[in-house]
Amino acid sequence: MSTAAEILDAARASLVGVPKEGLGEERSSRWRGERIVRVGEAWHIGVLLLTDRELLATAEVLRAADPGRRGYTAESARARAARRQLALRGGFGEGDVVHIGWSVIDVDAVDAGGSSGPLALRDGVPSVRWSGAGAYMPLEAYLRERIELMRDL
Template identity: 90%
Template sequence: MVTSAAGLLAAARAELVDVPKEGLGEERSSRWRGERIVRVGEAWHIGVLLLTDEHVLATAEVLRAADPGRRGYTAESARARAARRQLALRGGFDEGDVVHIGWSVIDVDAVDAGGSSGPLALRDGVPSVRWSGAGAYMPLEAYLRERIDLLRNI
């Protein structure tokens, strides 16, 4: 039985090997190429976690690369979101690609040592995850099992 966060996440990686990954992006700016969001990797999206081959990341902004076209926006936030989707296209993502930006690296060793990092924490000796900002912690093992099952059955 696996009892460490690192062990649970390694088992999840092995189980996800044939499941498609989504793009990780970072914002870049240059005088010649302008503003854009470029691909810097890929990860499995597991709820509040992004699992790469080497790291675990906390999710942040998720968007789909798209051309905003000519649309009328009733809210400035919708206009800004459309502009960010276009930045992903300019950075090399294909139309319709899912792009994760603003993510942060989680220190799994700190969690296994009894601390917390991002949405992960060791609670009463059990690796746990906070699935929302206002939500309670739940055991990481159950969370991964549920989320992986959802990914496989979409």
């Protein structure tokens, strides 16, 4: 039986050479205004973001872009375009994928028999809930499947 920490270490080793995506945080200052700045990078693996040291749960994903002059039929589309522009202002390049609102998963708590974010120890097996309504599946199988897909792209 493998622990979640061991499974994640093996995943990191198999992801060497696969591109990472940006992690961002919203910042605001009197001089620079509102922006989304880069605070790190991670491999995006479904509902998980794997960094060199941590595991994070995904939240909002956007692509940095200039909104240009567009008419929006929905206020939500206007708000999303404004958030994409905040990423550009914060230093992300045009078209970069940015993850914001992510949360840290406590892998030690999972290995101790608990749960954290989408991870839990189910019948002694580290497992991940791959969607809000979905069932748990073994973490090792989930990562293997997703990493194979990432390598095929």
